Amino acid sequence: MRLSRTFSVMVVLVTLFMVFFYLTLNPDMGTRARPENIVNHRSLRVQEIDAKTQSLEQKSVTVPPPEVPNMTVSAMLRQTIPQNTAYWNRLLYSGLKKLDEGGDPVGNYSDWSHCRDAQEILQTNVHDISSYPPLFQSFLQVMKCRSPPLLLNQPNKCRSSKGEEDSQTFLLFAIKSNPRNFEQRQAVRETWGKEGVDHSGLRVRTVFLVGTASLDDPDLNPLLSLEAKYFGDIVQWEFHDSFFNLTLKMNVFLQWTLTHCPHVSYVFSGDDDVFVNTPALLSYLKSLDASKASRLYVGHVISTATPIRDPKNKYYIPLSFYDGPYPAYAGGGGYLFSGALLQPLSTARSVIPFFPIDDVYAAMCFMALGVSPEPHPSFLTFDVKVEDRENLCVHKDLILIHQRSPSQTKKLWKGIHSPLLTC
Numbered sequence: 176m177r178l179s180r181t182f183s184v185m186v187v188l189v190t191l192f193m194v195f196f197y198l199t200l201n202p203d204m205g206t207r208a209r210p211e212n213i214v215n216h217r218s219l220r221v222q223e224i225d226a227k228t229q230s231l232e233q234k235s236v237t238v239p240p241p242e243v244p245n246m247t248v249s250a251m252l253r254q255t256i257p258q259n260t261a262y263w264n265r266l267l268y269s270g271l272k273k274l275d276e277g278g279d280p281v282g283n284y285s286d287w288s289h290c291r292d293a294q295e296i297l298q299t300n301v302h303d304i305s306s307y308p309p310l311f312q313s314f315l316q317v318m319k320c321r322s323p324p325l326l327l328n329q330p331n332k333c334r335s336s337k338g339e340e341d342s343q344t345f346l347l348f349a350i351k352s353n354p355r356n357f358e359q360r361q362a363v364r365e366t367w368g369k370e371g372v373d374h375s376g377l378r379v380r381t382v383f384l385v386g387t388a389s390l391d392d393p394d395l396n397p398l399l400s401l402e403a404k405y406f407g408d409i410v411q412w413e414f415h416d417s418f419f420n421l422t423l424k425m426n427v428f429l430q431w432t433l434t435h436c437p438h439v440s441y442v443f444s445g446d447d448d449v450f451v452n453t454p455a456l457l458s459y460l461k462s463l464d465a466s467k468a469s470r471l472y473v474g475h476v477i478s479t480a481t482p483i484r485d486p487k488n489k490y491y492i493p494l495s496f497y498d499g500p501y502p503a504y505a506g507g508g509g510y511l512f513s514g515a516l517l518q519p520l521s522t523a524r525s526v527i528p529f530f531p532i533d534d535v536y537a538a539m540c541f542m543a544l545g546v547s548p549e550p551h552p553s554f555l556t557f558d559v560k561v562e563d564r565e566n567l568c569v570h571k572d573l574i575l576i577h578q579r580s581p582s583q584t585k586k587l588w589k590g591i592h593s594p595l596l597t598c
C-alpha cells in the first residue's frame with residue numbers, strides 16, 4: 176500500500192519534471208502567433224532573401240550617402256554645357272561652384288522620404304512650370320531623390336561559390352527591365368545573357384534592374400520575388416519603374432555595382448528587348464589594349480543631338496528646363512564601359528543634376544570625367560536595313576541590335592549558332 180502510494184507520487188513528479196523539461200526545450204510553444212511573426216509582405220520578402228545572404232544584406236538595405244566628391248570636373252563639361260538661366264543649367268553650375276569651394280554639389284539626398292521639392296520651390300525657380308507636361312512636373316518634384324530602398328538584392332552576384340570576393344567577372348550584363356517583362360528576361364537568360372564561362376575562361380554574369388509597378392497595376396511583387404529567388408538575377412528598388420525614373424535607375428545601379436561587383440572588368444548597360452551577340456562582344460573586349468580597356472565607353476554614338484522641343488514627343492525637354500546641346504552619347508539600348516570607371520562615375524554622378532533622359536545623363540557623367548563615347552559600327556541601337564532583318568550572316572557580325580521580341584531573340588540566337596550556317 177505504502178509502496179504503491181510512493182510509486183504514484185514518483186510517477187507524478189517524473190511526469191511534471193518531463194513536462195517542465197519539454198517546455199524549456201521549446202520556449203516558443205503556444206506562442207506561434209506572436210505579433211512580430213505577422214510581418215507584412217514586404218519585410219517578409221526582404222527576410223526571405225536575407226536568409227540566403229545573411230550578414231551581407233544588412234549593409235546594402237540602406238544605400239550609404241555618397242561621400243563629398245573629391246574630383247575635378249573636366250573642362251569639356253563646362254565647354255559643352257552653357258551657363259544660362261535654364262533651371263537644370265543653373266543647378267549644374269551652382270553645384271560646380273559648391274564643388275570648387277570644397278562642398279557637396281548636390282546637397283543632402285541621403286534621405287528618401289524627405290527629398291521631394293515642394294511645388295512652391297519649383298514654381299519660384301521655374302516660372303513656366305505649369306506649362307510642363309504632368310509627368311515632367313513630377314520628374315522635377317523628385318529630381319533630388321537618389322536613395323530608394325532596396326527591395327530585392329543579389330549581394331553574392333559577383334562572389335565565387337565559396338563566398339569569396341570575386342575578381343573574375345569579366346562582363347556584367349546590367350539589364351534595365353520592368354516587373355512585368357518576364358518574357359523578355361527569360362529570353363535574355365536563355366540566349367545572350369546566359370551566365371557562365373566562355374571557351375576562353377571569361378566569366379559573364381547578368382542582373383536585371385527593376386523598380387516597382389504603379390499602384391494602379393496588378394501587384395506583381397510576389398511573383399517577382401519568386402523569380403528573383405529562382406534565378407538569382409533580379410535587383411529591385413522601391414521606386415515607380417517609369418521612363419522618367421531611368422536616370423534614378425542608372426544611379427542606384429552604379430551604387431549597387433560598386434558595392435557588389437567592384438572588380439568587374441566591363442559593364443554592359445542595356446534594355447531587355449535588344450539582341451546582343453555575346454561571342455562577338457567578348458571577342459571585341461578581348462582585343463582591346465590596356466589603355467583603352469580602362470577608359471572604355473562605347474556603343475552607337477549620337478553625336479550632334481539637341482533637345483526636342485515638341486511637347487508631344489516622349490523626349491520633350493522644355494527650354495526653361497535645359498538650354499544647350501547634348502553631349503555626344505551612346506544610345507541607351509546598349510553600351511559598354513570599363514569597370515575601372517565605376518568609382519570615378521560614382522563620384523561624377525553626384526555632381527550632375529538628374530536629367531530626364533538616362534543615356535544623355537550617362538554621357539554627362541562620362542564627360543565630367545573627360546571620357547567621350549566611342550562609336551562602334553556593330554552597335555545598332557536603331558535597326559538593320561529591312562532587307563537584312565532575316566539575314567543571319569549580317570547578324571553574326573553585329574554586336575547589338577535594337578528591339579527584338581522574345582521569340583525573335585531566340586530564333587536569331589539559334590540561327591547565328593547553327594553549325595549549318597556558312598557566311
Ligand SMILES: *[C@@H]1O[C@H](CO)[C@@H](O)[C@H](O)[C@H]1NC(C)=O
Pocket residue numbers: 245
Ligand atoms: C583627393 O584625391 C587626390 C587624388 O586622388 C588625393 O591625392 C587627395 O588626397 C584627395 N583628397 C581628399 C581630401 O580626399
Ligand SMILES: *[C@@H]1O[C@H](CO)[C@@H](O)[C@H](O)[C@H]1NC(C)=O
Pocket residue numbers: 283284285286289
Ligand atoms: C542628411 O539628412 C539625414 C536625414 O534628414 C540626416 O540624418 C543627416 O545627418 C544629413 N546629413 C548631412 C550631411 O547633413
Ligand SMILES: *[C@@H]1O[C@H](CO)[C@@H](O)[C@H](O)[C@H]1NC(C)=O
Pocket residue numbers: 310313314317413414415416417418419420
Ligand atoms: C519616380 O519614382 C518615385 C518614387 O516611386 C515616384 O514618386 C515618382 O512619381 C516617379 N517619377 C515618375 C516621373 O514616374
